[in-house]
Amino acid sequence: xxxxxxxxxxxxxxxxxxxxxxxxxxxxxxxxxxWYVQSPGQGLQLxxxxxxxxTLVQGIKGFEAEFKRSQSSFNLxxxxxxxxxxxxxFCAVNILTGGGNKLTFGTGTQLKVEL
Amino acid sequence: GAVVSQHPSWVICKSGTxxxxxxxxxxxxxxxxxxxxxxxxxxLMLMATSNEGSKATYEQGVEKDKFLINHASLTLSTLTVTxxxxxxxxxxxxxxxxxxxxxxxxxxFGEGSRLTVL
Numbered sequence: 001x002x003x004x005x006x007x008x009x010x011x012x013x014x015x016x017x018x019x020x021x022x023x024x025x026x027x028x029x030x031x032x033x034x035w036y037v038q039s040p041g042q043g044l045q046l047x048x049x050x051x052x053x054x055t056l057v058q059g060i061k062g063f064e065a066e067f068k069r070s071q072s073s074f075n076l077x078x079x080x081x082x083x084x085x086x087x088x089x090f091c092a093v094n095i096l097t098g099g100g101n102k103l104t105f106g107t108g109t110q111l112k113v114e115l
Numbered sequence: 116g117a118v119v120s121q122h123p124s125w126v127i128c129k130s131g132t133x134x135x136x137x138x139x140x141x142x143x144x145x146x147x148x149x150x151x152x153x154x155x156x157x158x159l160m161l162m163a164t165s166n167e168g169s170k171a172t173y174e175q176g177v178e179k180d181k182f183l184i185n186h187a188s189l190t191l192s193t194l195t196v197t198x199x200x201x202x203x204x205x206x207x208x209x210x211x212x213x214x215x216x217x218x219x220x221x222x223x224f225g226e227g228s229r230l231t232v233l
């Protein structure tokens with residue numbers, strides 16, 4: 001079965017520092033990959049997605065992510081973090097199978113930003 | 116992007132009562148909607164997939180008689196928590212997908228509904 005792993009439960013960075021959130025997936029073929037952000041008590045907002053083509057995708061709020069097939073990874077990056085980026089970040093995988101079409105989420109990474 | 120709205124955003128009810136949560140796609144037709152449950156500081160757990168005009172498909176371990184899902188139109192799905200108990204207290208989030216059911220694609224999420232059962 002497909003799975004998504006976010007190894008880091010919590011990450012703390014200083015404002016202005018660079019950020020990388022890790023995401024690994026388990027699946028034999030290329031999945032559709034997403035990064036979502038969730039602020040406390042809120043729903044989820046899509047940051048970016050990868051379906052095919054260029055493996056480096058740009059998203060909103062200055063985020064980008066790179067799909068690396070050889071590593072089964074889709075890490076999220078931002079060159080300079082802002083205090084408003086503090087939130088929970090979820091990596092998700094959508095795979096089409098004969099049994100259905102579902103989005104599987106990682107366990108999330110809580111980002112704290114120190115001023 | 117497309118907008119998905121949930122109502123109510125929070126609700127408090129007594130144990131034994133039923134609570135209905137609505138999920139609406141405001142500017143697109145959603146052939147498929149999903150209901151998730153999220154416990155504090157945890158990820159989203161898919162409860163069920165709701166296809167317009169047909170019965171919902173529930174994930175393993177989710178009681179279909181407890182969590183009634185209705186997707187009567189292309190813009191509305193409802194989740195009814197029947198005979199709610201304190202252990203049902205959670206954050207419920209819906210999402211909707213535009214376009215064909217068998218295509219992967221972006222999900223648009225509602226704001227979530229926090230249920231507290233006393």
